[in-house]
Amino acid sequence: MTPLSRYRRHLRIEVLLAVTAYAVALQNFELLFILGAATLASGYVSDGPRGRYLPIWATTILAAIFFGWSVLSFMGNPDSASAMALVGRLGCCLAVLRLFGRRSAREDRQVILLAVVAVVGACLYSFQFFFGLVVVAFSLHTVQVIMLNRLQSGLDDARAERRGLIADLPVPPVEAASGRSPIGQFRGLVIGCTVVACVLATGVFLIFPRKIDAGGAALGSRTGFTAEVDLTRNDQIGQSNREVFTVEWADPQGVPIQWPQPLRLRGAVLDRWNSAERRWMSSVGRRYLRTVTTSGDPDVFVSLGAAEISRGLYTQTVTMRSLATSRVFARWAPLAIACDQPRTFTIEPADLELEDTVTGELDRFTTYRLLIDPNPSPEAIESIAGDAIPPVRPPVFNVFGVREEAERILREEAPALLEPLVETGDGADADEANRWRRNRQIAETFTRYLRGEDFRYTLDLRRFVQRRGVDPILAFLTEYRFGHCEYFASGLAGLCQSMGIECRVITGFVAVEYDDAIGRYIVRESNAHAWVEVRTGRWSWREFDPTSSEVLDELQAGRRSWADDWRWLYDRADFLWTSRFVTFDGTTQATLADRFGEFVGSGGRGVLEDAEAISRKVNRYFQLGPAGYIWLGTVALAMSLAVIAVVAQLRRRRRIRQVLHAGKDLPTGRIREAAFYLDVLDAFAAAGCAKPESTPPMQHLDAVLRVRPDVAEAARPLVEIFYEVRFGSRRLDASARRSVADSVARLQTLAEGGLR
């Protein structure tokens, strides 16, 4: 067997990987089934025992058909963004077609090139973890295939040259001259090349110049939470079930409970509609930003500004799983915060937005806890917000047609709310209370209206056509009447603001799925949500969600599948992939460079500190306590010793086989019994009489006898036993092995000059 025995198979695997990568990137699984099946079939049809190939005219015609198909596809939708996708598809088809033709190593290089083109084209359309996995596998496999192709090319060239010779007698065929273990050494070389190529690729990856903060742009698609509501994009929202964090909701007694309504966890607060850009923005200035710093003890809460933190508060504990964000997701209204790491959080007092803009993104192992008051008193909010909350004033909402629509709705649903407020005469406070109450009623009316049958919740907005001059909120309310939560929230907020009611759009997550086993809510990417908060008092805001809970429950149930129980492993890897690789940008590069500089400058002290921090994290994760460090150290030491022992044992075994010229036919047991001979050789070397490889052992003893007769006499019985064991049928039992070991020890001592 030679490395070329499996060359054809590896070539088919290469094409299969390319087709898989393309199909995963472009979500075109029909192509995967067809081309994948064809690729596998080529193994039997073309490379099988009968070896049937397509004639040249057939491959030419099929290639022309594929090319024409790609051209027609492009002409049907002449979009430069999809051109590379068509090129990739053509590459896949041609590569598979080539597998059915008669080919040499040169044609195989074309197959490899087509596969590479297909994968490179697919890279422009996806960043998913599974796709990345396939691309990496393809790239590393290509290294092996190219090396095999070189060998095949050498064989083909040698054969071609021989065939070119004309003689009276037949020219002898090419015989592949090879050494003892070509397959093993080829594999070793492949692995070595792959590892080195990976290292070099990673090095180039780290230093390649990039734009600052291009990570978000690099993603190119939307799933999960976004800190903005942009209604210009009518693409389809992703349905990722990746677990982003878990939430424990505990009552004032600290008992985890399930809240009667879905928990809406606030991320971003947007209160101004920019009709020119068609997105919601935050109009609140950043003059009143305040920072709080946690100690790193998750049980020590730091107040967000409330004068007094009462006892009757709920505790929300968030454990991040696979979302790297600087935002803190908290239910209304957070009054205090604690974190398992020393962090500095920034709070916007006007809307209680919490963010960690100082320390960095909250990654996997971070847990933060918040004290929540679901019904905060005005005094509590006032003490936090202070002057940050602007005075009550009607919002500005300049979208023509929305107010008319709002009035129409109120006329149909609650005409009484259209009537102007009448002063009660009980004072300004009473009038103000009436005003707030009416605002609330109007908001409830609009919410009820949007939850009605006229409106349909959907994530697919491809039929929602954006037109110039037509505001998307108006189009949603009057024309299309379907959309996802952002449209519903925008519609509600637009209706309220058009009626002069202060409100704001909130984006975040809604926790619906409660796991009784662990007493926590599981929040997934698909739980990203948008709703509205309406000002119902000077210091009061109330949630209004035009997406009904039933709809949310239905969506949640529809997304669940059996695979979700195993997603925890995939989610971890997916998170690492997205946060460490896909979104690696200039900012990350600069951070890495700074850390490297610090590491070099600190002379490696940082390594110890990091090791200490990691061990502390692991200790806490497994809840080992103070003795856990000793346990960890013991485990690390044991593992190191085990690795050293295994390596030493493997090296010794390899040396034994080399010295004894033993092939794989010799059982390991016999090898082990003859292993003492190595020590005898070492003793000879120590005595200054190293045995040459070409000299038989007995003959060498005679040479040793002339120089060191004492060593020769001690070694003679050992050499005789070696002959019997290695070439005879003698087996050494335990006592014999002990005796031999003792003799070897004596010989070694003698050789080193210990005994005379």
Added chain:
Amino acid sequence: MRYRYHLNLAGFLYLAVTLLVGFAATIRPNNLLVWIFGLLLGLIVLSGLISGGALFRISMRRLDPMNGRVDRPMIVRYAIQGGSRFIPLFDVRVREIPSAQDDSSDWTTFAASAFAWVMHAGPGETVHAEAVFVPRRRGRMKFNRLEARSSFPFGLIGKSVTIGTELETLVFPRTCRIRESAIESLLGGGIGGGRSGPGTGSIGEYAGLREYRPGDSVRSVAWKRVRPDRSPVVIQRAMPSPPRLILVVDLRRPTAQLRLLPGVDHREREEEAISFAASIAETSINLGVEVGLRMAGIVMPDLPMRGGRRHLGRLQAQLAAVNLDVERLDGKIAIPPPNVASVVVIHVDRVDPTLGHHGAWHLLPGNLAEFAQHPAELRAWTTVSPEAGGHDSGNAGAAA
């Protein structure tokens, strides 16, 4: 030992693809493309390192080839040992390189070749690979320099190592099988049987008695027979003696002065004469005839009449070593009498009956067609058509 690096077309194409991928990764923020670009760059570096490291201090040795023969594959073996301690050799092509000087005996003037291919050689391992040559003419073929080349693992950057190691080998002349009846005719007495020669000993048929001579074996003494003077007598036995043939190749006339028809290549005709002699020698020895060789016109040692494959090799080597460019001499050569051996003289252009004894056969290259067992095979390498027997074929028989 001389090292060189080579860039080939595949390498340039690869560079172009790498630059394109790098450009695409630059204009569009795509970390996967960046990683692939890094991988492509890394492969370039690896290609140079591995091909260079593998061939570093490679050891190549040409094993003495067996003599070749015109139009027959000639195997030349090489022993290749990798010099690197860690990197095995893969896809190494070992090839002979033409001599730097203008040398008429360089192998390129003789043969078409196919390189020796080494698929694998482990670190420090020695493997043997074969190259095939098909010589087109006879003579002394000289090998000068040896080159090992490899572009493994990725075919981007190739490296070659050249060493100078000279070797000379002989290419025997082309031969064809002669009809057995033709050889019988040449021998006159036929191939079977043999001639008795005087000798004692216990082997052989009774051939008479003779007086004892010192040195005769005691066992051969015929004790029952005594001479009148009471001196012992010994039994003489007849021992088989194979037929003998002396080949004489008449090369006295210089090439340019050969008397041939216009359009006939003089040098080729001389080669055909040599091939004719070699063919007769080969077939005769295979039939058990003892053959000797005389070269008329060129100073070369005479080869005695012997049999066996070793002697055949000597004969063919002698014929292969004939240098037709040297000055021709018109000296006499020693020819044994007819009772000792048959004589066959092969002339180049015209028969000269004075060469050889009265019973000698005088042949021309054109007679080969009559002698060959398969005349159709001669079409490829003779200038004389087999049907005509040659315009200037001489007497295919003994001189009067």
